[in-house]
Amino acid sequence: MAVVDHSVAGIAKPKPDNRQARAGWGLVAPALTLMALILLVPIIVAAVLSFTNYSLGNPGFDWVGVQNYERLFTRSTYEKMFIATFTYVVTVVPISVGLGLGAALLVHSLGRIGDIYKTIYFLPVMATLLAMAIAWEFMLHPTIGMVNRTLEMACGTWFEALPFFANGCAEGFPLWLGDRDYAIWVVCFIGIWQGFGFNMVLFLAGLTSVHRELYHAAEMDGARSGWERFRLVTWPALGPTTVFVVTISCIRAFQVFDTIEAFWPQGGGPNKSAYVMMFAIFEKGIQQNLIGIGSAITMLFLLFVMFLTLIQRWLVERKVHY
Amino acid sequence: MKYTVTAMALALSATAVFAEDKVTIEFAYPYSHLFDVTYEAMMPGFKEAHPNIEVKFRATYESYEDATNTVLREAVAGNLPDVSMQGLNRQAPLIDKGIAQSLEPFIAQEADFEKEGYHQAMLSLSTFGDKVYGLPFSISLPVGYYNMDILRAGGIEELPTTWDEVIVACKTMKRNGIDNPIFWGWNITGNWFVQALLWSQDKAIVEDGRVTMDSPEALVALEQMQEIFTECEMQNLEWKAALSSFSAGDVGMMFWSTSALGAVERSQGDFELVTGPFPGLGETPKGLPAGGNAAMLTSTSDDPKVREAAWTWLKYITSGDGAAEVAKTTGYMPPNKAANEIILADFYEQNPNKQTAVDQLPLLRDWLAYPGDNGLAITQVIYDGIERIVTGDATDMKELQEELVEEIADLLPNG
Numbered sequence: 114m115a116v117v118d119h120s121v122a123g124i125a126k127p128k129p130d131n132r133q134a135r136a137g138w139g140l141v142a143p144a145l146t147l148m149a150l151i152l153l154v155p156i157i158v159a160a161v162l163s164f165t166n167y168s169l170g171n172p173g174f175d176w177v178g179v180q181n182y183e184r185l186f187t188r189s190t191y192e193k194m195f196i197a198t199f200t201y202v203v204t205v206v207p208i209s210v211g212l213g214l215g216a217a218l219l220v221h222s223l224g225r226i227g228d229i230y231k232t233i234y235f236l237p238v239m240a241t242l243l244a245m246a247i248a249w250e251f252m253l254h255p256t257i258g259m260v261n262r263t264l265e266m267a268c269g270t271w272f273e274a275l276p277f278f279a280n281g282c283a284e285g286f287p288l289w290l291g292d293r294d295y296a297i298w299v300v301c302f303i304g305i306w307q308g309f310g311f312n313m314v315l316f317l318a319g320l321t322s323v324h325r326e327l328y329h330a331a332e333m334d335g336a337r338s339g340w341e342r343f344r345l346v347t348w349p350a351l352g353p354t355t356v357f358v359v360t361i362s363c364i365r366a367f368q369v370f371d372t373i374e375a376f377w378p379q380g381g382g383p384n385k386s387a388y389v390m391m392f393a394i395f396e397k398g399i400q401q402n403l404i405g406i407g408s409a410i411t412m413l414f415l416l417f418v419m420f421l422t423l424i425q426r427w428l429v430e431r432k433v434h435y
Numbered sequence: 436m437k438y439t440v441t442a443m444a445l446a447l448s449a450t451a452v453f454a455e456d457k458v459t460i461e462f463a464y465p466y467s468h469l470f471d472v473t474y475e476a477m478m479p480g481f482k483e484a485h486p487n488i489e490v491k492f493r494a495t496y497e498s499y500e501d502a503t504n505t506v507l508r509e510a511v512a513g514n515l516p517d518v519s520m521q522g523l524n525r526q527a528p529l530i531d532k533g534i535a536q537s538l539e540p541f542i543a544q545e546a547d548f549e550k551e552g553y554h555q556a557m558l559s560l561s562t563f564g565d566k567v568y569g570l571p572f573s574i575s576l577p578v579g580y581y582n583m584d585i586l587r588a589g590g591i592e593e594l595p596t597t598w599d600e601v602i603v604a605c606k607t608m609k610r611n612g613i614d615n616p617i618f619w620g621w622n623i624t625g626n627w628f629v630q631a632l633l634w635s636q637d638k639a640i641v642e643d644g645r646v647t648m649d650s651p652e653a654l655v656a657l658e659q660m661q662e663i664f665t666e667c668e669m670q671n672l673e674w675k676a677a678l679s680s681f682s683a684g685d686v687g688m689m690f691w692s693t694s695a696l697g698a699v700e701r702s703q704g705d706f707e708l709v710t711g712p713f714p715g716l717g718e719t720p721k722g723l724p725a726g727g728n729a730a731m732l733t734s735t736s737d738d739p740k741v742r743e744a745a746w747t748w749l750k751y752i753t754s755g756d757g758a759a760e761v762a763k764t765t766g767y768m769p770p771n772k773a774a775n776e777i778i779l780a781d782f783y784e785q786n787p788n789k790q791t792a793v794d795q796l797p798l799l800r801d802w803l804a805y806p807g808d809n810g811l812a813i814t815q816v817i818y819d820g821i822e823r824i825v826t827g828d829a830t831d832m833k834e835l836q837e838e839l840v841e842e843i844a845d846l847l848p849n850g
Binding site for chain 1: 497498500501504507508511532614615622670671672673676679680683685808809811812815818819822823825826828
């Protein structure tokens, strides 16, 4: 009798805790289920499919092991993919971050007129890149486009002393989108043009949180020139913002797709010179229905982005907190 | 109050009856820049003839590749349109996967199918394993577009008949100060121009499930392309940019499908446009691939009314006045005999530019699809290869051929 009593008491005692825990899980369950269903399951499915040769519309598939990944690292097409992607990231990230910071500092130093600049620089960010790409496509048309027409106006003036103009006036100006030496740079240019306004806004937000007193203190300590104030106060204070901006820019640069799809719906640029990862995923997985290889590129893509995010976490936690 | 209710009930029942009679079918087609005008021209006639059928147009496919893809995706998702227009070279995979349905049961019910102009040569383009799966809607062949003003300014009086003459013409024009003498449509859908060069030598690009890129004829084709691109110093234009350049009067000769003739004429600048037969390799081509698309029944509906309506629409656009609109609004030829001989009897006399492709009809050959799931990927491999010739990245054609053969073998089911 006493034993039974004891055991009953033993169960009864942690009951409130248990109930609370269960209620807690119950309340979290919808969010957890949704997270698993919407975020995790698709990634797992993609990971599984990357080891198969599944093609859309087929009733089944075969396991092919790491064949898809092996192709990624041995075929020249994918070599071009890596070159194009890294060229884009390495060009666009530093320039768009640098321009964003510069513009933010200049705009910040202005009074009310700054708002006008802010709006103007932010315009390309608000416009859809795809629509803008179509506008650029018209402007870059080799014979009837605005860019080459404008360049032609320089013919016959002293501009011809420059080799680029001398060549262009004699042979015709570059094809921009059809020339493998220019294509990726055109895409980079549009990426910077479109992206730096966003970075500027982020830096502006960071600048407002830098205390005025710090500048006064620095000045009293002998930091007279603008450069010194920037080096000693602004730049360190912007540390967390910079890490965030660089990470976001990197991820956005890895994700570039709209411009390439608009310019070269087939092939990804002359000689695949602008065949970036996102476009490769689209071409293989969506255009050619080869889900297996498409998933393999997706996994690699996720890995890069995850890696970048981890670096950012590490930097934020260790290095740039004050 | 009572009366109002009765009136409302009456009105409701009336609309219900009306809605019951109305059958809606969904329809999708490729290349809006070519065909929008065609379907716009057809719709009034169709609505009058079949007031109870409503055709709902889905978003257009960008190209034949996109058309295949979209339909494959829709088949997986279970929202196929009732009728879909598919490139002649992309019909086979849809039949293999059981998406396109045989039209034989409908044809069996038609009393005078033959009389409506559906003849064997036309139906053979969509016949697979003795069964008709589609009704060909528009047929095109490659032709030459010539800007006679530029040609004359460049000192050319006669249209070239071989590629060697084309190259001579290029050089003459260049000497006379024409910057942009030629655009050769290598980047047209489905490796069509490569197949044109192969068929010109009477060689098929696919034989017994093998891609014949390793044949001597394929090497001749690659070398011919290289000669045209380098000797003419052809610019690497995207095809839409090339079409607008030609329409604006900047390009002397353009080799492209006759299909664009309607679109080019509509946006043509102030110059004399003449079309000529597709030049050959040293002699007249022995064959040319048939471009174009066919209407396929992809309906998943069990409702006989919907299927009947879909068949009515299929027939309307491929025969009689519907088919005649194809010739009137585009550069395509309707493959329907009755439409060609009766409605369009004197049309080609008045439009000699559209006659060129009709004259080439005896050369008509199949536009072949690459076998297996990787068909679209093989198209891309060949496309990338030719692009390397245009951009000057590949200079040794033998080497390029070997690379292409290797990459294609990688993608073939039996490779």
